Amino acid sequence: MKWVTAELHTHTCASDGNFTFEELVQSAKAEDLDVIAITDHNTIHPATHIRKLEKKYNIDIIAGMEWTTFYGHLVILNLHSYIDWRTIGPSQFDVTDIKKSDAILGIAHPFRVGSPIATGCHWEYEVSDWNDIDYFEVWSNVNPNINAANKKAFKFWLDKLNTTKLTAVYGRDWHRPIPADKIVAKNYIGVIGDNMKSGVIDAIKAGRVVVSLAPLIEFTLFDNDHVVNIGEDYFTSNCIVNFKCVITQLNNIPSSLVIKSNLGPIHFANISQDSIIVSNISITSVKWIIAVIEQNTEMVAFTNPIFIRQKE
Numbered sequence: 001m002k003w004v005t006a007e008l009h010t011h012t013c014a015s016d017g018n019f020t021f022e023e024l025v026q027s028a029k030a031e032d033l034d035v036i037a038i039t040d041h042n043t044i045h046p047a048t049h050i051r052k053l054e055k056k057y058n059i060d061i062i063a064g065m066e067w068t069t070f071y072g073h074l075v076i077l078n079l080h081s082y083i084d085w086r087t088i089g090p091s092q093f094d095v096t097d098i099k100k101s102d103a104i105l106g107i108a109h110p111f112r113v114g115s116p117i118a119t120g121c122h123w124e125y126e127v128s129d130w131n132d133i134d135y136f137e138v139w140s141n142v143n144p145n146i147n148a149a150n151k152k153a154f155k156f157w158l159d160k161l162n163t164t165k166l167t168a169v170y171g172r173d174w175h176r177p178i179p180a181d182k183i184v185a186k187n188y189i190g191v192i193g194d195n196m197k198s199g200v201i202d203a204i205k206a207g208r209v210v211v212s213l214a215p216l217i218e219f220t221l222f223d224n225d226h227v228v229n230i231g232e233d234y235f236t237s238n239c240i241v242n243f244k245c246v247i248t249q250l251n252n253i254p255s256s257l258v259i260k261s262n263l264g265p266i267h268f269a270n271i272s273q274d275s276i277i278v279s280n281i282s283i284t285s286v287k288w289i290i291a292v293i294e295q296n297t298e299m300v301a302f303t304n305p306i307f308i309r310q311k312e
């Protein structure tokens with residue numbers, strides 16, 4: 001598995017962004033991103049144009065669209081034909097056709113109010129089956145770790161993990177150059193195989209995503225020879241398990257590693273440089289665990305969960 005960096009939510013002047021598509025790609029290259037998804041509002045870009053920019057800038061570009069309605073925004077990745085949004089009413093949320101294709105979909109900025117109170121930014125649809133939703137933008141926008149709407153989204157997501165698998169991602173919702181006083185995050189995506197674009201889609205579906213301002217947390221659980229990655233299920237009748245956290249790109253900033261679960265925090269360690277932490281933890285009544293890095297009491301990175309399935 002290889003960790004690649006990706007931005008999954010971007011706009012150009014084909015909708016309401018300030019960038020041309022080429023300027024957006026240049027900006028992504030300047031940040032050393034491996035992959036971006038192009039997700040303009042209710043419009044898609046021609047495949048030939050995408051291929052041309054991929055070749056010119058040596059970057060992978062996932063075709064997508066932000067399906068922008070009055071009652072919520074849904075980012076659709078790996079989308080190759082246009083989806084109409086105009087006929088969708090508040091009780092008509094239906095993704096059957098999208099789910100029949102190879103596309104995946106995620107709820108964008110679910111708790112954002114919009115400025116100055118724009119319709120549709122926050123999610124109002126009733127989701128009858130959360131299995132239809134592949135991912136959730138737990139972090140959105142600039143300064144994502146201290147954004148109040150994102151804190152709500154994080155709590156909502158943790159609660160959802162008790163009943164469903166739902167991958168957390170970051171979506172910058174990139175419309176224009178980032179002001180110098182603002183910070184952004186990135187997704188580290190665990191890609192298996194040589195095809196970058198399908199590898200990213202598969203990894204998002206599988207939950208192999210770490211959301212972070214900088215540090216990469218490689219979080220695994222191991223049981224003798226058996227290694228369980230984030231996104232995976234661990235079936236066990238053990239009460240104590242071993243986990244391993246390889247933490248890099250901390251840049252010598254004093255940090256804490258917290259392992260969180262449905263029961264709350266279950267492990268804590270202070271760290272200040274790139275580290276490997278291996279430990280035993282009790283998992284009695286634990287349904288899922290995530291690894292979190294905090295700096296000055298603010299979360300700066302978190303992993304998707306490992307799911308614990310307790311055998312009787």
Ligand SMILES: [Zn+2]
Pocket residue numbers: 066068073108109121
């Ligand atoms: Zn949006």
Ligand SMILES: [Zn+2]
Pocket residue numbers: 009010011066108173174
């Ligand atoms: Zn957007």
